[in-house]
Amino acid sequence: MTRTPALPQGLPRRAFLATGAALLATPMLSRRAFAAPTELTMLAWYGHAEPDVVAEFEAENNVKFVPKYYTGGDNMLGLISQSPPGTFDVILSDAEYVQALNQAGYVEEMDPADYALSDYFPEFQNFPGNWQDGKLFSLVTRFGFLGVAYNTDALTEAEASTYNVYWDPKLTGKVGHFDWHLPNLGQLSLLTGNKAPYDIDEAAFAALQDKTRSLRSQIGGFFDYGGTFSSLNDGQMLAFCGIGDWITGVLEKNGAKVRSVIPQEGGLQWSECFSIGKGSTKADLAKKWVQYITSAKGQAKSAQMAAYPAIVPNQKGWEALQAENPAEAKRQGMTKEAGNAMDMIRAGRIQNRQWPLQQDLGAWNDFWSDYKAS
Amino acid sequence: MRRMPSLYGLTFSLPLLAWQLLFFVFPLVFLVALSFWTVKNFTMQPGFDPVNWVTMFARPVFWQAYGTTLALATMAALVTSALALPCAYAVAFKLSPKGQRWAIFLMVIPFFTSYLVRVYSWQIFLSDAGIINVLLGRLGLGPFHLLNTVFATLVGYLTLCLPLVVLLQLFSLIFIDRTLIEAAHNLRCGRLRTVFEVVIPAGRVGLVIAALFAFILSFGDFVSPIYLGGGDPTTLSILITDTTKSGQQWPRAAVIALTMIATLMVVAFAAIRFAYKGRAK
Numbered sequence: 001m002t003r004t005p006a007l008p009q010g011l012p013r014r015a016f017l018a019t020g021a022a023l024l025a026t027p028m029l030s031r032r033a034f035a036a037p038t039e040l041t042m043l044a045w046y047g048h049a050e051p052d053v054v055a056e057f058e059a060e061n062n063v064k065f066v067p068k069y070y071t072g073g074d075n076m077l078g079l080i081s082q083s084p085p086g087t088f089d090v091i092l093s094d095a096e097y098v099q100a101l102n103q104a105g106y107v108e109e110m111d112p113a114d115y116a117l118s119d120y121f122p123e124f125q126n127f128p129g130n131w132q133d134g135k136l137f138s139l140v141t142r143f144g145f146l147g148v149a150y151n152t153d154a155l156t157e158a159e160a161s162t163y164n165v166y167w168d169p170k171l172t173g174k175v176g177h178f179d180w181h182l183p184n185l186g187q188l189s190l191l192t193g194n195k196a197p198y199d200i201d202e203a204a205f206a207a208l209q210d211k212t213r214s215l216r217s218q219i220g221g222f223f224d225y226g227g228t229f230s231s232l233n234d235g236q237m238l239a240f241c242g243i244g245d246w247i248t249g250v251l252e253k254n255g256a257k258v259r260s261v262i263p264q265e266g267g268l269q270w271s272e273c274f275s276i277g278k279g280s281t282k283a284d285l286a287k288k289w290v291q292y293i294t295s296a297k298g299q300a301k302s303a304q305m306a307a308y309p310a311i312v313p314n315q316k317g318w319e320a321l322q323a324e325n326p327a328e329a330k331r332q333g334m335t336k337e338a339g340n341a342m343d344m345i346r347a348g349r350i351q352n353r354q355w356p357l358q359q360d361l362g363a364w365n366d367f368w369s370d371y372k373a374s
Numbered sequence: 375m376r377r378m379p380s381l382y383g384l385t386f387s388l389p390l391l392a393w394q395l396l397f398f399v400f401p402l403v404f405l406v407a408l409s410f411w412t413v414k415n416f417t418m419q420p421g422f423d424p425v426n427w428v429t430m431f432a433r434p435v436f437w438q439a440y441g442t443t444l445a446l447a448t449m450a451a452l453v454t455s456a457l458a459l460p461c462a463y464a465v466a467f468k469l470s471p472k473g474q475r476w477a478i479f480l481m482v483i484p485f486f487t488s489y490l491v492r493v494y495s496w497q498i499f500l501s502d503a504g505i506i507n508v509l510l511g512r513l514g515l516g517p518f519h520l521l522n523t524v525f526a527t528l529v530g531y532l533t534l535c536l537p538l539v540v541l542l543q544l545f546s547l548i549f550i551d552r553t554l555i556e557a558a559h560n561l562r563c564g565r566l567r568t569v570f571e572v573v574i575p576a577g578r579v580g581l582v583i584a585a586l587f588a589f590i591l592s593f594g595d596f597v598s599p600i601y602l603g604g605g606d607p608t609t610l611s612i613l614i615t616d617t618t619k620s621g622q623q624w625p626r627a628a629v630i631a632l633t634m635i636a637t638l639m640v641v642a643f644a645a646i647r648f649a650y651k652g653r654a655k
Contacts, residue, residue: 071619077416078622104415173519179605181620221522221604230494231604234501236521365620366433372616373435373608 037064040285043076044069044092045272046225047307056301057292063285071225072180073097080106085279089286093138095271096182096354098129102137107275110136114287115294116314121342124313128352130273138275141293142302142310145260145341145350146183146268149232149240149248152257160239162263163191171239172218176231178242179222181368183268186353187241188212190265197268199357209367215241216374232258245332246270246308252331253309262344268353269345272310296320304328311341402635409628416622430629436613440633443593443609446524450531450592454539455585457532462543463569466550478544481537493530493601500526500602522604530598535588542587546580547573582649589645590638610634 040063042049049067058064070076073094080088081104093101101107117125117139127140150160154174159165166175177184185208189197192211194204220237221227228247231237233256240247244267248260274293276286292298299317303310304325311332312318322329333341344350356364379387410422430436465477484492499505500520510516520526554576558568574581592598596611605612610630617627 074416074618074620074622078624081417081622100416104417176604179616219606221606223605224600227601227604230497231522234497235503236497236501362621362623365616368620369608369613369616370433370435372605372612373438 035062037062038282038285039064039066040089040282040289041066041068041087041277042090042092043067043079043088043277044090045307047305048092050305050307052304052306053293053301057289057298061285061288063289077101077104080104080277086277086281088277089280089282090289091275091277092141093273093275095127095129095140095143095273095352098138098273098275099132101275102129102132106278107137108278108280108283110139110276110287110290112136115139115291116296116316119296119314119316121313121315123342123345127271127273127313138273139290139294140271140273140313141290141299142305142312143269143271144244144246144308144310145262145344146187146242146244146270146353147260147262149243149258149260151232151235151238152259153235154238157259157261160259160261160263163187163241163265165263166215166218166239166241173220174236174238175215175218176220176228176237176240177222178228178240178247179224179372180242181364182353182355183242183270185212185364185368186268186351188215190268190351195351197351198354201358205356205359205363209371212367212371213374216371222372232256244268244270246310249309249332250307262349266349266351267344269350270353300324303332303334405628405632405635409625409632411625413622413625418622418624426623426625426629430626430633435608436630439608439610439613440637442607443611443634444637446527446531446599446609447589447593450528450535451585451589453528454532454535454588455543455581458536458539458543458584459581461540462547463573465540465544466547474544474548478541481541481544484533484537489534490597490601492533493597496526496529496533496602497521500529521602522606524603524607527598527603530602531588531592531595534595534598535591538591539584539588542584543577543581546577546584550576579649582645586642586645589641593638594634 037058038061042065044067046069047053049065049069054065068079068088070079073096076091076093077097077100080091080101091101091107124140130136130138130140148160148163148165150165154171155165159168165171186197188211189200189204189208192204192208194200194208200208221231223231223237228240228243229251232240232248233251235257244260248256248258251258274290276283276290280286293302294314296314296316297320299312299314300320303312303317303321309328309332311334312321318329318334321334329335330337333339333344355361407420408418409426410424412419412421412423412425465474469477497504501507502517502519502521504521506520507517510518550573554572555568558572563571594611596609596615599605599609599612603609608616610633614627614630617623617630
């Protein structure tokens with residue numbers, strides 16, 4: 001009787017076992033690549049967890065962002081306060097709300113050594129609200145300016161270079177308000193001569209209210225985010241109060257005849273900061289995200305975010321953007337040319353948007369509701 | 375002597391009771407409780423403080439928005455009913471049964487599309503450079519300022535309510551006893567007079583209920599006043615969002631919402647009382 005060999009001729013038993021083991025181990029070796037991605041929750045304005053910003057980080061770190069988008073700082077605070085600790089791993093906040101996050105204990109302390117702070121422009125290394133008692137709680141990641149948004153067919157840049165243009169008779173019924181009191185009243189506070197637009201006494205606040213009321217007959221509507229886009233895009237509104245390049249920049253890139261200008265009375269600055277949520281079980285990964293988005297590469301992405309563009313505080317981010325998309329760097333004033341974004345801040349033409357210092361926030365909001373209904 | 379409800383009866387009535395308790399009574403009770411809470415540092419604090427009621431009712435803007443909303447909803451109910459009636463009448467009395475089925479089908483179709491999308495599409499028609507003004511421009515008219523006006527808000531309300539009001543009116547008119555109409559004609563009553571003296575009184579319940587639905591839907595609508603009216607003038611639904619947007623004042627928003635619910639209940643009871651007034655039990 002002839003025995004059939006169990007192994008193919010020429011393949012020794014040891015080699016067979018090694019090959020078999022290697023084959024069996026292959027799925028284990030590639031397991032990392034096929035493992036379910038780790039979910040990282042992000043509380044942010046719309047756009048921050050969209051593929052144009054996060055896809056690269058997600059692929060490199062096998063992460064999947066689960067965004068919860070809010071529609072304003074108050075909405076953000078409400079969502080955090082009504083959620084158990086650890087619900088949100090990463091929190092994006094407007095700068096004026098960062099202090100409230102710190103005081104309520106909603107965010108973790110951050111180690112400044114973990115981040116490329118030395119690459120930041122000096123003005124942003126100790127950004128207001130990011131630090132408390134020498135401890136870092138959030139990191140400014142992008143900012144933008146608010147001025148006069150205008151239709152370039154209806155107004156010249158020179159005409160739009162003052163907030164007084166809102167009272168122009170040819171704009172009656174064609175001036176829109178972004179429906180939030182802080183940027184609108186801040187801009188009109190600058191117009192009434194308040195160098196620090198949110199640090200005004202009762203007399204100045206009364207004067208601001210009078211000035212604002214005098215604008216009411218010019219107003220064509222009060223718009224949310226979507227309404228602001230559509231009314232500017234279709235020419236329904238020819239000038240807008242309370243916004244800036246974060247809206248007109250998107251429209252301009254898509255061919256709409258709109259632009260923003262910082263008027264002679266000065267402009268406001270909005271800023272967005274990233275924090276790590278208190279009680280996050282993925283704090284290391286959250287830290288990695290903040291490191292990424294504040295690095296030169298991440299900053300260039302953030303500057304070009306599809307939802308709304310922004311200026312970034314990292315100098316190396318400017319350089320990365322200039323190399324990657326020089327036209328956008330120039331459009332947003334992130335170049336070495338005189339009159340760039342930092343020069344405007346250094347010349348004192350820009351004031352931070354913030355909560356009123358001498359009045360209750362509710363007083364400003366109540367006036368805004370009264371103004372709308374008047 | 376009252377009989378105990380049978381198991382058969384309970385089987386059919388209990389789900390309705392459970393539904394009403396879960397989705398109407400409990401949320402309403404919570405809303406009432408919420409209106410007495412306070413807000414500190416953006417966080418709601420349970421308690422029993424009437425401050426929100428006092429604050430809201432003392433604000434002129436609240437009563438201004440209340441008056442505006444009441445007027446707009448009343449106008450929407452009247453205009454919608456007036457526009458819907460000829461349509462419902464024609465379908466009920468002039469079309470064959472097959473034509474009626476097609477008409478009902480066509481009136482259900484708008485509900486397949488999101489109301490928000492329909493309202494957004496109106497912007498394309500109503501804007502200064504929109505379709506209506508372009509067409510009027512060819513006739514040498516305009517441009518007229520249509521978008522971000524009360525007129526545009528009413529167009530939105532019509533978009534929301536008209537198909538439903540036509541359907542409700544139709545189901546009312548379709549079941550009117552035709553012999554009454556024939557009798558009116560035999561007595562030499564003209565067509566128009568027959569409509570006002572026979573058809574409308576006979577279909578009063580359905581017509582009033584249809585108008586009531588238009589009022590209820592318009593009174594609470596947020597989409598049309600914002601996206602077609604440009605948020606101007608302020609309605610109660612806009613005031614609710616304004617109140618919650620700043621400082622997380624949900625308790626104050628609850629006061630507005632409860633006032634709206636109370637108003638709707640009063641209007642609904644009054645409308646139903648009027649609809650059934652003088653009818654045999």
